[in-house]
Amino acid sequence: MTTSREVRLKSRPVGLPVADNFEVATVTLPDPGPGEVQVRNTWMTVDPYMRGRMNDVKSYSPPFALGEVMQGGAVGEVIASNDAGFQVGDLVQSNYGWREAYNAQASMVQKLDTFGLPPQAFLGVAGMPGMTAYAGLLRIAALKEGDVVFVSAASGAVGSVVCQIAKIKGHKVIGSAGGPEKVKFLKEELGVDVAIDYKATPDLMKALEEAAPEGIDVYFENVGGEHLEAALNSARPFGRFALCGMISMYNATTPPPGPRNIAQAVGKQLRMEGFIVSSHYDMLPSFHKD
Amino acid sequence: MTTSREVRLKSRPVGLPVADNFEVATVTLPDPGPGEVQVRNTWMTVDPYMRGRMNDVKSYSPPFALGEVMQGGAVGEVIASNDAGFQVGDLVQSNYGWREAYNAQASMVQKLDTFGLPPQAFLGVAGMPGMTAYAGLLRIAALKEGDVVFVSAASGAVGSVVCQIAKIKGHKVIGSAGGPEKVKFLKEELGVDVAIDYKATPDLMKALEEAAPEGIDVYFENVGGEHLEAALNSARPFGRFALCGMISMYNATTPPPGPRNIAQAVGKQLRMEGFIVSSHYDMLPSFHKD
Structure with a gap:
């Protein structure tokens, strides 16, 4: 008999989620x-998009149900099988996160070939966040030679992969993150050209102007708010913005201010395009190959 | 000897331009x-983009110079020629607006074949504004069968053409304009499906929700501000916004609020693209053919 602890959504957070919005329960699995x-x-994995699912609003993913266990990406090992396709010991990927163990229809889990990578990489750089970075940068932002690339939340699961892909392809990359440790990671691990600590910068717009006096061509948007305004301000004509997320707004309880300089999108002929990784899984083979 | 009155920019307007920002001078032409x-x-013609050129800021068109005659689209008749390519009586189009008469290098004016249309149409429906509507709707917004189309400033030079093209192609069209006369024009002359008088509507977002309960696929943006917010709110997944102008912001003296709900562009996977007609003159032959 297997027991499993699981994390359930107890109440819908208002603003920043707190521990009391969740409860841990122990269940016994037949x-x-x-x-x-x-x-x-x-x-x-715990991903930013989950915050949206804690609200009771219609969106591209249905809201989490109150009293039910949270869902999310997970990697695990088969410990019992009643299906011919799976054996004990098989490594599998699923959307049954936020719990120690579970029973599921075999069709709801996928066998994981790690290609020699650590399994947890498939929740990050080799998984959904990595694929998000890949699709957003190469398809949505249509990265092309010579582009200067600006990435917000650059030390995050998605942003850090964007930085690495762009650096591998030889681009000038400017990353923004909050705090000296993240900035150190951007510079020393990811090798970005300029790392902006937005928490230590009184004027992000000016900081980006100085980081990219020649302007930027691509903006990979994870944050929104002042970051989007700074990117609009520094964009060169025909710049392309991949709108992946707007973290700064997820915990807002009142409508946050939008970019006051959005009219620059007209004169500069900018393209801003929102995207969700699930629409781009046709790129998965080329992503894994790359 | 020919005399000509001309309108010069005397001072740069702050906010809404007033008559005192201009002066009328009489000149004698050799x-x-x-x-x-x-x-x-x-x-x-007097076009909205001219307001931007009255400011001393870098943009896609250089600013008007103080003390100099204003430029802009004009249609006229050759009254004297010292060039073999032109004869007295030729109809020409030029950028020498805001004056009664002028001398110019022959290369700076274009002979105008009206195809039987009134000459002034080439400053409107058959000219730059019409071409703007055509390129924005068909190329930038990539209009496709079944799209529901929302147009702001729908009674204007550009918007009215957008409405007509979309109606001719069989789309549901919602137009927004200010005041009962413009709304009457939208309904009776342009034949839009729903005309919204935004000045008489306390809640534009709700008005658009009611006009298009099924949502919108294309938004042709001429206004910005609340119109853009309403369009984001009503957009269906994979909606496309052609950002042609943001009139509501042109006379602003402080940064106007941006769209507070721009994060919807992520979840709905919207594409917003600014454009300037001069980048799309390769479409001119197909525009004139259509």
């Missing part, structure tokens, strides 16, 4: 039924 | 020099 597998998670 | 023509204007 043996897997016909066509089911039992999996013990080894890794799970 | 006979046209070698390779020059002398033209008497019969029509000139």
Whole structure:
């Protein structure tokens, strides 16, 4: 008999989520039924998009239900199988995060070939966030030779991959993150050309002007707010913005101010395009190949 | 000897331009020099983009110079020619607006074949504004079958053409304009499906929701501000916004509020693209053919 602790959404957060919005419960799992597998998670991921799902509003993912266990990406190991396709010991990927173990229909989990990478990489650089970076930078922002690239939340799961892809391809990359440790990571690990500590910068617009006096061509948007205004201000004609997320707005309880200089998008002929990685999984083979 | 009155920019307007920002001067034109023509204007146009050129800021068009005659689209008739390519009586188009007559190098004016249309149409529906509507709707917004189209400043030179093209192609069209006369024009002359009088509507967002309960696919942006917010709110997934202008911001003296709901562009995977007609003159032959 397997017991599992799981994290449930107890109440919908207003503003920043607090521990009291969640509760931990212990459940007992029966043996897997016909066509089911039992999996013990080894890794799970917490991603920014989950904050949106804690609200009770219509969006591209349905809201999390109150009283139910949170969902999310996870990697685990099959510990019991009642399906011919899976054996004990198989490594699998699923959307059954936020719990130690679970039973599921075999069709709801995917066997994971790690290509020699650590399994948890498939929740990050080799998984959804990495794929998001890849699709956003190469397809949505249509990165092309000579582009100067600006990335917000550049030390995050998605942003850090954007920085690395752009650096590998030989671009000038400006990354923004909050705090000296993240900035150090940007400079020393990711090798960006300029790292901006937006928390230490009184005027982000001016900081970006100085980081890219020649202007920027691509903006990979994870933050919104002042970051978007600074990017609009520094954009060169025909700049392309991949709108991946706007973290700065996720915990807002009143409508946050929009970019006051959005009219620059007209004169500079900018393209701003929002995207969700699930619309671009046709790029997965080329992503894994790259 | 020809005399001509001309309108000069006397001072740069702050906020809404007033008559005192301009002065009218009378000049005497010499006979046209070698390779020059002398033209008497019969029509000139006043366009929203001119407001931007009254400011001393860098943009896609250089600012108007103080003390100099204003420029802008005009149609006129050659009244004297010192160039073999032009004869007295030729109809020409030029950028020498805001004056009754002028001398110019022959290369600076274009002979106008009206295809049977009234000459002034080439300052509107058959000219730059019409071409703007055509390029913005068909190329930038990539209008496709079944799209629901929302147009702001729908009774204007550009917006009215957008409405007509979309109606001719069989789309549901919602137009917004200010005041009962403009709304009457939208309904009776342009035949839009729903006309919104934004000046009489306390809640534009709600008005658009009611006009298009199914949502909108294309937004042709001439206004900015609340119009852009309403369009973001009503956009269906993969909606496309052609950002042609943001009139509401042109006379602003402080940074106007940006769209507070721009984060919806991510979840709905919207594309917003600014454009300037001069980048799309390769479409001119197909525009005139259509």
